[in-house]
Amino acid sequence: MSKEMLNALDALEAEKGISKEIVIDALEAALVSAYKRHYGQAQNVEVEFDGKKGNIHVYAVKEVTEEVFDSQLEVSLKEAMEVNKAYEMGDKIRFEVTPKDFGRIAAQTAKQVILQRVREAERNIIYNEFSAYENDIMQGIVERQDRRYIYVNLGKIEAVLSKQDQMPNEFYQPHDRIKVYVSKVENTSKGPQVFVSRSxxxxxxxxxxxxxxxxxxxxxxxxxxxxxxxxxxxxxxxxxxxxxxxxxxxxxxxxxxxxxxxxxxxxxxxxxxxxSEDPAVFISNALNPAQVVDVIFDPNNNKACTVVVPDYQLSLAIGKRGQNARLAAKLTGFKIDIKPESEMEDYYAQLAENQETPEEEVHDEAIVESAMTADDYENVEFEEKTTEDEEQV
Incomplete structure (x- = not known):
């Protein structure tokens, strides 16, 4: 067994990159537990693995005392001096207690420890490899799906694609090749877990x-x-x-x-x-394909503005279900209120009136009702209006 054990440790270090010393430390700790379990010994024992010959020795560690109350933990000074006259009170002495049939137990324990270390090493290798791909893109193959996830094979690991990370216009079939974004890599108790996204x-x-x-x-x-x-x-x-x-x-x-x-x-x-560095130009560009006549910034809020568009371009600027305005607001970081040119005279008049009114008396409901943000556009339909606008054009 000794040669086989040493050869196995050398191969493990060469192929899996697992240090021989780490395996030996784990093996010694596991053999201590195995000894206590199989031989019912509660005493302090140590297991020593000879890294050169591969032999295993079990030692009982006893403390030198004047009077022995527990023979498994203590040894008298007289008995200690028979072993070596240099021993004194309080010294620790190791007595070899290796059982004759301990080799079989040691072999089983070594096998379990090595397999466990191999699994841990492989998990760490996979985790380190895929954590390097976090926030990057990879190509995978759709394997299967259940109610919670679609499972995507990335080679050495199966990643999960949750419902919120799927695209609503896509249907995934087994063996489909898709590109996914690695959003998160976790090292769990069951091994590495990779989360990917398409959205x-x-x-x-x-x-x-x-x-x-x-x-x-x-x-x-x-x-x-x-x-x-x-x-x-x-x-x-x-x-x-x-x-x-x-x-x-x-x-x-x-x-x-x-x-x-x-x-x-x-x-x-x-x-x-x-x-563009100019917010007005950037907002105008963001509302493409609609044309923008003017961008008026709110003096009380540096992240809010009113965008003026031609009347016939209003529905185009807002977009279907407010999508164009909503995306433009997200892109620029501004709260955007879109108004047609025909309403601007009244709008300027209301602004002038508000500036003349003391701040505590300003409760102009007309402006509040007419001002729509990008989020409000989501529940508005403009399809019929779009048709009328196209006829005007």
């Missing part, structure tokens, strides 16, 4: 880096992303090189670059807008 905004960012070399190199920078997974996204970009058009670079010749991303996301619409 995370950063999935879009990683796809841009894969498809567009300028984004990967940092020449074109993605500033912000607003995404409603499976339906529509807005991405703001800027260029660190004045000679490079960031929007045109991302769109590519005949739209090939952005089309590759749209195809990967199963037809999710993509609006790429140019970021």
């Amino acid at each position: 995370h905004p950063d999935l879009l960012k990683r796809l841009f880096e894969q498809e567009i070399p300028e984004v990967y190199d940092g020449i074109v920078e993605i500033v912000s992303i607003a995404r409603e997974a499976g339906d529509r996204s807005k991405v703001s970009v800027r260029s660190t090189d004045s000679n490079i058009d960031p929007v045109g670079t991302c769109v590519g010749p005949k739209g090939q670059r952005v089309q590759a991303i749209v195809n990967e996301l199963k037809g999710e619409n993509m609006d790429i807008v140019e970021w």
Whole structure:
């Protein structure tokens, strides 16, 4: 057994990267428990593994005392001096108590310890490998699904895709190849657990880096992303090189670059807008494809503004169920109120009236009722209005 044990430890260190010393320490602790369990000994015992020959020895540790009350834990000074005259009161003496049949027990225990260490090492290797992919994109194969998750095979591990991380316009079948964003990696008691997503905004960012070399190199920078997974996204970009058009670079010749991303996301619409240091310009760009006449910032709130659009562009600026305005607000970080040109005379008059009225008396319900934020647009339908606008155009 001794040679086999040493060979097994050497192979374990070479193949799995598990230190021989760590396994020996764990083995010695396990053999102490095995000895006490099989031989009913409650005394202080130590197990020593010879790393050169592979032999195992069990020692009972006893304290030198003047009078012995527990023969399993204590030894008299007289008996101690028979072993070695240098022993004194309070010294610890090791007596070898290795049973004749302990080799069989030791072999079983060693096997269990080695298998446990191998499992722990493999878990740590997998965890370290996939934690390096956290916040990155990977390609996997759909394996199966249940009520809670879709299980995606990433090679060495099976990741989970929860319902909130799935795209509503996608149906996943076994053996489908999909690209996923690794959102979180946890080291649990049952082993590493990898959580992936198809709806995370950063999935879009990683796809841009894969498809567009300028984004990967940092020449074109993605500033912000607003995404409603499976339906529509807005991405703001800027260029660190004045000679490079960031929007045109991302769109590519005949739209090939952005089309590759749209195809990967199963037809999710993509609006790429140019970021600007001027908030008014940035907000105007974010509301594309609608035209913006003016952007008026709220003097009492530096993150709120009123956007003026032509009457026939109102429904286009707001979008179906308020989606365009809602995404623009997320992209820019501004609370956006959209108004048609025809209402602006009354609006300016109301603003002037409010400025003349003392602050504690301002309760203009007309303004409150007419001001709609991006969140309010979600419950409003503009489909019929869109048709009338198109006829006017």
